[in-house]
Amino acid sequence: MQQNNQADVKLDRNIGLWSALSLVIGTIIGAGVFVRQSAVLDEAGSTTMGLLSWLAGGILTLTAGLTIAEIASQLPQTGGLYVYMEKIYGEIWGFLSGWMQIIIYGPAMIASLGLYLAILLSDFFGFPSSWNVPIAITAVLAVGLLNLLSNRYGSIFAIITTICKLIPIAALIIFGLFFGNHNALGQSISDVHASTGNFGVAILATLFAFDGWILVANLGGEIKNPRKLLPQAITYGILAVLAIYVLVSFGVYRAIPANQIHELGTNAIPYIATHAFGELGGKVLSIGIIISIVGCMNGKIMTFPRIMYAMARKHQLPFSKALGYLHPKSHAPIVSIVVEMVIVSVLILFANPDRLSELCIFTVYCFYLMAFFGVFILRKRNTGQSRVFSTPLFPLTPIIAILGSLFVIVSEIQSDLIGVLTSFIFVILGIPVFYYARKKRAGLSTNELDIDEEID
Template sequence: MDKQQNNDLKRTLGFGSAISIVIGTIIGSGIFFKQASILDNAGSSTMAIVAWVFGGLITLAAGLTIAEIGAQMPYTGGLYVYIENLYGRLPGFLAGWMQVIIYGPAIIASVAGFMSIMMTNLFGLDAKWRVPLALITILFIGGLNFFENKVGAAFSVITTIGKMIPIAAIIIFGIIWGHQDAFGQTLSEVNRSTGGFGVAVLATLFGYDGWILIANLGGEMKNPQKLLPKAIIVGISTVLIIYTLITIGILRFIPAATLHALGENATSYLATKAFGHIGGKLLSIGIIVSMMGTLNGKIITFPRIIYAMAKRGDLPFSRFLSYVTPKGKSPITATLFIVVLATIMMLFFDPDRLSDLCVFTIYCFYVLAFFGIFILRKKNTKRPFSTPLYPFVPIIAIAGGIFVLVSELINDPAGVILFIGIVIVGLPVLYLVKKLDGKRLK
């Protein structure tokens, strides 16, 4: 990929916007809705807390590794750009294809689906309203991102500040007024899941998902060589601390057996029990705002991958998908495309199930990118940012990535084969697009 990539987007994002997008994109539904399933798989409250910490350390090692790579390739497209520059045209295309067709829409649909559970609980609505509410929210936030990136970034700042209120409330109330020992609780009295610790860690990675999406905005940052590494590192470190404290707070307040029985409704239960009917509703609103911020961060970032691929002519209707508004320089057709795909996912598939398998698929490309740091070290002696404790941190990132892949392969081989097949389908699509354009694949 041409390192002097033509950039039609505005470089207007500063550190405040960048860090809000990182934190806002990560902290969403996972920490509130995955607690019970992680506890079930881990088998005890202690191992559940360890799973969240372990997942966070894997993510931090990954972030430190990608920070060095991203500082050397500060262009719109993120992982798609990194893989292509490191390994060539086809691997890069597949990394982008996977995010555009499966990963992005499924993650957006999944977060919206979880948020609609909170909304129906808040308003006392029947479960049949979940899908309509999720779709309305996706369309609303998608509409916000038809304007220039400052609008979406401002919404991220507001929702990130807003989400700290319920997070602080859960942490403080749970730790100070909880009556349970957060450590040492077991699930021997219930039918425990057989997934094991590996699956528990895999589930936490859904909660940490989104940390790399800020890289998709590399072409819109004021000083991406310095800003991108700082935003990734500060953002992931902050979320790791928050997630650990939230988990301890929840386990201090809700016994393990009760948490298992509540499942996805545990957060609503805690809010009402801790703060009463009105206080619980206010806390639930704060959590919904948190999820809206996450949804906004993903709807900001994923269209940038579509835009970058369309600029290269890698997708059908590339001229249409690469369009940006004359004044705001917003990729509105790419945004519309990702919203439509997420809507289809919401209507016809189980997005939560898809999101778990998407973690496996994205980590296939993460591991490739992590290895790329050794390639770049051989080529470049001067770097805007250097990963600390090299080569140990990249090795931890690679080992963590392989751990994720092996765990998912053992626990769901059929799903893994299905998703690999969907990724490979991208090859004939690229071939046909280039054939119709009369271009050779380089």
């Protein structure tokens, strides 16, 4: 890959607040709010505790977002968490956090979305299940091709899909609030004994539905005035999703009784849509979920390759010269995007993406935990310096975020120790790659080494 005049080609800094906000909301809201209602209610044991679970998960996520927002305002560079880990703890920690995200976690999440989207499309159009894998790969590649263009198109697509997915969500909320005839509070599931209701596990289920809020930080080098807009997008985006999730759950509990939600499982919301709006309503909801997943996929495809690009710019990966290439017209990291799509396609063909993404949850939250501690380190390191954004209620907010991450980490160890140990293998595999790339980088001349992007 030739890099003619690459020094003059920069990422386009044209993502505004609405685009960034749409990416936060769109990347968080996939299928979780539609399919996890029964799972959360089953663990919580009652509608009251179910609502509190969604609220608690949202508050924990908000504390995490507010904590990272302060770091993002100080380090608003392309790469997000990868950059934060490197600047706070050193190069190898940044590399390992980035390595885990670009090799396994990100591709597995995108592949899972692609496969679930294929299942919905097959059900909607009556395709045979044997078509699921080709449909999934086609969908992933189509969204990937969109992101080979200027980030302006990915941003516009994020706004459109976010608006579209909010329409069926609003319909569900309005129907439940104004036409539901059940009490949203106080209902218990008679088939589930109180002893089996686990509030902590219910919160854990909602936390996974809130995951993805941090990915907009990967676009720090492409956001207008990132020191100001990044914290705003993260904060307002999480608040919006929190309100949506609680209102959807409240509407569902109003629409049908708790026992019926339990019996219907993942079909609870489709049943409500069909019951409320007829067969057409069920179809519209299916389209809404499909659009929701496509929008979520777009956000992840837009953001994860930026980590690979940022690592390549620092010559931390094999073939860094190619992976750090920006197209001279679209100013998109096209090679990193293509490589990420190839990894995703391989996972769809030969692996279980759901299982891989579950395995990496533990590692992701370990890096989250370190990042939350990082806000204390930066404050001590930068004593006396002014900040564009400061975490509200400091130090209580980051402490709650830290406790939330510890809760997820301990829960993962208790429920899936083999998976936790396996996730370490993925991280450890990055260590020899790091030292190989560093040794190769040592042989480069000063002119061949890229310089970190300047931040206005």
